[in-house]
Amino acid sequence: SYVLTQPPSVSVAPGQTARITCGGNNIGSKSVHWYQQKPGQAPVLVVYDDSDRPSGIPERFSGSNSGNTATLTISRVEAGDEADYYCQVWDSSSVVFGGGTKLTVL
Amino acid sequence: EVQLVESGGGLVQPGGSLRLSCAASGFTFSSYWMSWVRQAPGKGLEWVANIKQDGSEKYYVDSVKGRFTISRDNAKNSLYLQMNSLRAEDTAVYYCASQWLDGWFDPWGQGTLVTVSS
Numbered sequence: 579s580y581v582l583t584q585p586p587s588v589s590v591a592p593g594q595t596a597r598i599t600c601g602g603n604n605i606g607s608k609s610v611h612w613y614q615q616k617p618g619q620a621p622v623l624v625v626y627d628d629s630d631r632p633s634g635i636p637e638r639f640s641g642s643n644s645g646n647t648a649t650l651t652i653s654r655v656e657a658g659d660e661a662d663y664y665c666q667v668w669d670s671s672s673v674v675f676g677g678g679t680k681l682t683v684l
Numbered sequence: 685e686v687q688l689v690e691s692g693g694g695l696v697q698p699g700g701s702l703r704l705s706c707a708a709s710g711f712t713f714s715s716y717w718m719s720w721v722r723q724a725p726g727k728g729l730e731w732v733a734n735i736k737q738d739g740s741e742k743y744y745v746d747s748v749k750g751r752f753t754i755s756r757d758n759a760k761n762s763l764y765l766q767m768n769s770l771r772a773e774d775t776a777v778y779y780c781a782s783q784w785l786d787g788w789f790d791p792w793g794q795g796t797l798v799t800v801s802s
Contacts (some may be wrong), residue, residue: 647715675731677728
């Protein structure tokens with residue numbers, strides 16, 4: 579089965595740029611989606627189809643996908659961005675999530 | 685307003701059964717694949733099962749095959765998950781979510797907690 583690999587944690591200072599990676603075999607050939615989850619809340623979609631943003635998601639959130647790595651980039655990080663982030667793909671009728679990355683705003 | 689509301693969670697003994705429901709409103713339920721996703725305490729997200737718009741295709745994660753059954757009633761805008769032979773490792777918050785074209789989930793319900801313990 580397909581495996582998505584994320585770093586367990588990423589730390590960044592307010593105002594800086596956070597990059598969260600999602601590794602998978604030839605992931606560049608798949609559509610990657612990203613979710614934000616804050617404690618005690620349901621996940622929220624922040625990027626879909628590699629780089630599209632749902633309505634209501636700030637432009638500070640962007641995504642890219644090439645080769646074996648997809649990346650969620652959060653520009654001008656704010657304290658409110660502190661959360662767990664998950665990448666996800668739909669592969670051969672099976673849904674796969676990455677293990678999640680905890681973003682800490684220093 | 686687009687909304688998904690899960691119900692049916694609770695405490696159940698190992699080997700027991702539980703049926704989860706998800707009521708959809710604010711969108712054309714019958715036009716979307718639907719999924720169940722779970723999250724064990726302190727752990728990440730795990731996809732459980734999904735079902736095509738007309739119920740003709742269903743897929744499951746290996747760990748629940750033969751024990752869980754996903755179904756839907758488009759007339760009632762409802763999604764279900766029948767869970768049998770429950771195990772301690774099935775303990776989790778279960779979310780329902782609508783699944784779009786290339787497989788992304790939006791929106792999600794608020795989740796319902798299932799605890800399997802004696």
